[in-house]
Amino acid sequence: MNGNGSIELKGTVEEVWSKLMDPSILSKCIMGCKSLELIGEDKYKADLQIGIAAVKGKYDAIIEVTDIKPPYHYKLLVNGEGGPGFVNAEGVIDLTPINDECTQLTYTYSAEVGGKVAAIGQRMLGGVAKLLISDFFKKIQKEIAKSKQEAS
C-alpha cells in the first residue's frame, strides 16, 4: 500500500518544521496516539490505538525520524505491533516555501499491514491510511494556526 500527496500549510518552512519535530505536537496530531516517549535519539515509543469506529487495534510502535535535513526534509519510520497484526510504514516529507506565509508539504508513503487485520480488512485498509494522513495534516495545520494566534 503506498501513495503520495501534497498540502499547503499556512506558515513558514521553519514554523512548519518546528511543529513537525515537536514530540508533544506529534502525539497530539497522530490519531489514536495515547502516549509518546523518547527512547533514543530521534526515536520514540508510542502507544497507538489505530482503527475506525469499533474496529480498533492497540499497537506498540517505534517511531524513528531519520535522514533529517532541517528544515526541508526527513523520513519517518513507523513499526507497530499489536493484537490484530502489525504496521510497518515509511514516509518521506519535503517542505518547500511557496511564499513568506505558506509552505508546500509533499509526502510519499508506503505501508505494509500484516496479520489478521490485513487478511480481513482488505476493503478499507487503503482508505484508513489516507484517513490517518489527512487527519494528521489537518491537526498539524490547526496546531500551526494555534501557535500563531498565541504568538500574536
Next chain:
Amino acid sequence: MVDHGIGKPMYRLEDVRLLQGQGQFMDDLNPLPNIHHVAILRSPYPHARIKAIRTDKAALVPGVKGVITGSMVASLSRPFPVGVTAPVKYYSLAVDKVRFVGEPVAVVVAKNRYIAEDALEKIEVEYEPLPAVVDIERAMEEDAPLLHEEVGSNIANQRTFHYGDVEKAFQEADYTISHKFLFPKYSATPMETYGVIANYEKSTNSYTVWANFHGPFTLHSVMAAALQVPGNKLRIITPKDNGGSYGIKAGIYPYVVLMAIASRVAGVPVKWIEDRQEHLAASSSGTDRVTYIEAAFNKDGTVTALKMKMIDNVGGYIRAPEPACLYRNHSNAVGPYRIRNLYMEAYAVMTNKCPTGLIRGYGGQEHYFPIERTMQMIAEKLGMDPAEVIRKNLIRADEFPYKTPSGGIYDSGDYHKAFELLLQVGKYHELREYQKKAKADGKLFGIGLACIVEPSGSNMGYITMALTPEERAKSLPKSGCAEAATVMIDPSGSISVRISTTPSGQGHETVAAQIVGEVLGVNPRDVQVVAELDTLTSPWSVASGSYSSRFAPIGSSAIYQAAQKVRQKLLKIASGILSTSEEDLDLSQGKVVVKGNPEKSVSIKRLAGLSHWHPQGLSEGVEPGIFETAYYTVHTANPPDKNEFVNSSVTYGFVADLVAVEVDPDTGEVKILDYYTVHDAGKLLNPLIVDGQIYGGLVHGLGGALYEELSYDKNGQFLAGTFMDYLCPTATEIPPIHIHHIETPSPFTPLGAKGLGEGNCMSTPAAIANAVADATDCIIDNLPLSPNRVWNLLQKKRQEQEKVYIRGDH
C-alpha cells in the same frame, strides 16, 4: 432389494442420521474426561526470525494449563520426513523462524477456547522481519530471499524426464506453439474445519488421537516418526462423520503431532477445533503453478510432441506428500491424446506462502489447464474447429489398454464415443451457428471444450518419481495402493462391515452395504457399516484413506473381496448341511438356497449361529466364526522403473466437457449459460452418488475458474482471511449442469468401477478458460477469471484495436 443392488441409485444410509442432527463429527466427540481446549498463536509475518517469546503472562491467566513454544516442540519431536533430498526442517510449531503468515508460533491449553484466546493475547513475541518472496520464479533466482538456510536454495526438488524423441518431433513438425500459464493457489475449504483430540499416556509413552484425518495413511508413519514412537504408540481414530475435505484435511497431520505434544506438556487431553480464519490462512491448499508449455503439431492438427516445464509453489515448507502434486499425473501427462513424445521438467519451489498438499484433482487442474488451452490455441492457429483438433488426437477405442509414453496403462475407454456424445447432447454445431450470429450482434459468446483423463487409485510409488532412479534404488521399492475391508456375521446372523476408506461425504457406507448386500443376498439396509478407522484395530495399509478417488476402484474391490470370502464360507457350511455341492448353491433373501430347488435352503442366521454356537458341527477344515478380511491391490501398480516409467494410478476414466459462456463487455463478468459433461468411469456403483460427486467436483472446478484464490500481496501478506474475501460459489452462481455417462468397465477391478470424484476439478477450469478465450478473443493464461481480470483483458484489446485503427488512418 434389486433396487438396492450394485449400480442402483439407493438412497444413502448416512442420510438417516445426518438429516436428524445425529452425525458424529469431530467437534461432537468427547471421548475422555477433562478435555482442555487449545488456541494457537500465529505469525503475522511472512518471513521473520523469532528473537524471543514471553509466555509468563499468558500462563498466569486463570484456567490456563500450559503454553507450548517452538523450543519444546523441537525437543519433543523430530522434523517431519518428506520425500525429497533437500534437508528441510519442518516442525509442527515454528522454531527460530516463521516462514508464512499464519504459521503456528505458540499454543495455549486452557479450560475452554474463550480463555485460551484470552491468553493468546498476552503472549509477547519479538520478531525480526526478513524479506519475503511469494513469486514462484523470483524464488528460484539466486539472490532471492532464502527460506531455509540449510537447504541453500528455495528449490526443494527438481527432475527432468524424456520420453520418445522430443527434439526430433519438434524439428519435423509443421508448427510449434509455446506459452506460459499460471494456475492460482486455491483451496477447498470444507465446511467442517480441522479438529484434533489428543491424549498422551505417560505410563506407556503413547499417544491416542482422534482427528478428522482421512489419510493417506503413509502419513501415519510420518507422524509417528516426528513423535519418535513406533506406529502402535500413535493410535489414530477417525470420527464417524467427516465434514468434507476434498483432500485438504490430509494437511491436518502437523496438528496431530502438535496436539500430541501439547497434551504431553500440559498433562491433560486437549482438543483443538480450527477456526475459519486459521483454516484459510494456514491449513493447506493446492499449489500455484507456472507452466511453460511447447507443442509440436502438423497442419492436419495432429500433435506430435509436448514439452512442459512445471514449477510448483509448495509454500514455506515442502511437506509430505509434496512434491507429489508434480507427479500425480505423470502417467497421464499426455491426457487423452496419442502424443508419443514428451519432455517434462518439474520443480518444487518454496516461498513464503502456506504449505500445500492434497486437493480435489491434485495436480490435474494445474496440468490440464495449459494442455487444454494449448489444444484450443492450436485450433486457432490452424483455423480449425477445436473439436476437430481434439478428434484428431484422441486415443482410439481399439488401442486399450493403452500404454502412455511415460509408462501409464490406461485400462479402458472409448474416448471418441464419449466425445461425440458430448458434441451431440451439447448441440455443439448449433451452438457454433448461434455463436456466429451472436458475435455479429456484438455479443461476447464463447464455447469451451476440454477432454481429460481422470486418474484414480494412486500407486504410492509415483511419489518416488521425485527421486532419481539411483536414489530410488537405495530404498525399498514402493508401489502401495492396497485397501482393506472386513465383513463379519455375528451369532444372531446380522452382518457388519468395517472399511478403511475414511469417507468424508462420498457415501462409502451406502455403497459398501450395497455390495455386501448383493454378494450375500441380503437387504443392504440390514447391513451395518463401520467407517471409523482405528489404526490399532482396523485393517489398513499405507495407501488407506480417502484420496485419489480410490474408493470405487480399490476400496469397493476390497469390500467385494471380503464379502466374497464370507459368501464362500457360508456356501461351504451350507454345503454340508444341505448335502449339495457349493457350485449348486446361491445366496438370496438371507438364505442359502439350492439352485433350481429354492424350497431347499438354510438361513444365514442359522449358518452364523452354527459357526458361533456349535463349531464342532461345521465340516472339517472350516474355521469357527465368520470374520473375513480382504486386502485388494491391482497388478498394474508397480514401482517406477529405472527408465522412469511409472503407472501412477490403477484406473483411468475420461471426462469431456462443453461449456457455453457469455461475457459482459461492461463488467467483465462471465456468465455460464450451460455446462455439459460426459464421463466414462467404468461401471457405476450408485448413480445417485456418482452424479452428486460430479456436481460437487464441477462446482469446485467452477470456483477455481472464476472465484477462488488464496491471494497474497507481493510482500507475502495473506489477503483472503475470511469468507468475505475467499469466495466459494453459492447457489446463485451455479449454471445449469447436464451430466451424461458411458460405461466401459475397467478390466482391472472386480466390479469394473473407476473413480470419478475429481474429474471436473481438472477439466472445468480449462473448459471455462477456453470458452472465455473463445468469447473474448483474448489469451487466457491465468485464473481465476474475475470480472476485473477479464475487464482488464478486454480493455487491453480495445486499446490495441484503437492503436491499429489510428495507425490505419494515416
Next chain:
Amino acid sequence: MKPPLFDYYKPETVDQALELLQEYGINGKIIAGGQSMMPILNMRLSTPELLIDISGLQELSYIRVEDGFLKIGALTRQRDVELSPLVREACPLLSEAIPYIGHMQTRNRGTFGGSLAHADPTAEIPMTLLALDAQAVIRSASDQRLVKMEDFFLTYLTTDLMPEEMLTEVQIPLNEMPKGYAFTEFSRRHGDFALVAAACLLDVDKDGHITSGRLVLGGVDSVPLAVHEAVEAMIGSVLTEELLEHSVEEAIRFLEPESDLHASSEFRKHLAKVFAMKAIRTAYQRAQNRE
C-alpha cells in the same frame, strides 16, 4: 474466534440506554442486530469494555407514515422493512435495495438503524437513505437532534453520532417522491459487499423531460457519495444514451476509488459509470411508465 471479555448491560427502555451512553460514552459499544458487530467481536478486532445491548428495545421497532414522512424505528429488522407493504408503496427504492443486503438469514437479525450507524460505504441502506434525502433522529440523555444524511457520514464506519448518542429513527420525506427509482449493484457473488452500487431517483414530465433527480454511488469513496449532478445536468432534456454517458462521465470524473483484492481503482471507476448509467436508465423508464 471467540469474543473477548466485556461487561454486558441490556437496557429495557430507550431512556435507560441513553443514560448508559451518557455514563460510559466512549468505552461502551452499542450492539443491536449484531450482524456487523458480532463478526468484529469474534475476530477480536474490537475489545469494548462494555457492550450495551439495545436489541430488546421493542419501542424502536416500527414502520409508519406520519407528517409526510416514512418513519422507521432504528431497531426495525431489515427483513421487516423488506417485507413491508407500506414501504413498498411509499418508498419503492428502499424495497428494491434491501434484498441486496447480505442474505435472508442476516436480514432476519440485522436492524435498519444498525446498518445506517455502521456506515459501511458500500452498504445499501446508507446509500439509499442519502438518495432519499432522509434524516436521522439522534438522541442523547439530554438532547434530540435531526441530522440530514448529507451531513451524517464522515468516513469509513464513522458518522456524526457522538459516543453518548443513539440513532433512534430514520425519517424519509415522502412529499414529492420522484416517480422513477432504481437501485442496482455489482458484486462478485450474490449477497456480497457491492464493488459498486448506485441508487437513483428521478422525475420526468409528460413529455419525458427530466425534471429532477438524485444519484448516489456506493463503493467509490469512504462514504456513500452523492453525485446528483449526473442527473441534474440533464434536467430539461429527454434521456438519450449519448447525453447520459456524457453527464455521468462528467459527474464522476473526480472519483479516485480505493483498490482492493476484488477491484482496482480503475475498474471501480469504470463500474461506477456503468452502474450509474444503468440506475438512471431504469429510473427514467419507470418514471415514464408511471407518468
Next chain:
Amino acid sequence: MIKIEKGQKVLVKLKVNGKLYEEYTESRKLLSDFIREDLGLTGTHVGCEHGVCGACTVLVNGRAVRSCLMLAIQADGTEVNTIEGLASEEGWHPLQEEFSKCHALQCGFCTPGILMSAVEFLETNRNPTEEEIKEMLSGHICRCTGYHGIVKAIRQAADRIKNTVNKVN
C-alpha cells in the same frame, strides 16, 4: 436492566424444540456454542463464526438466523428450533425426505443450517421459483453437492407441502 460483569455467569432460559432449558453461562458465549456445549445439541454446526457460511443457522422465534452472530444471552426468553426437532412423531419433515431422495447432502455438515433456513423459507413462500430458492440458499455454503440436489429437494418439498395443505383444506 440486566447488568453482567466480565466473567460473571448469567441464567439463560429458553425453549429449544419445545423443551425448556435453563443454564448459567458467560455473557460472551455465542449462541452456537451454547446450543452445542451447554445444551448438548450438537446437530447445529459451526463453520465460520463470521456469519457467511450458514452452517450454524437455527430458528429463533421462527426466523432463520446465524447462531454464531448472537450471544446466548440474547436468546434468553426466545423459542429456538434446531435440526434435532425437525422430525415429528409422525415421521420426517418433507424436507428431510426430499433431501435424501435428491441426494442433497454428502458430508452433511452444512445440511442442518440449510434445512432450518428452508423451513422458514417454505413457511413464508409456499410456491417458490427456482430463482427464489437459490437466492435463499445463497446464504449458505456447501462444498460437496454443487447445490443441485438441494435446490431440487426444496422445490419438491414445497410441492409436497402445498399438496398436503391443499388436501387438508
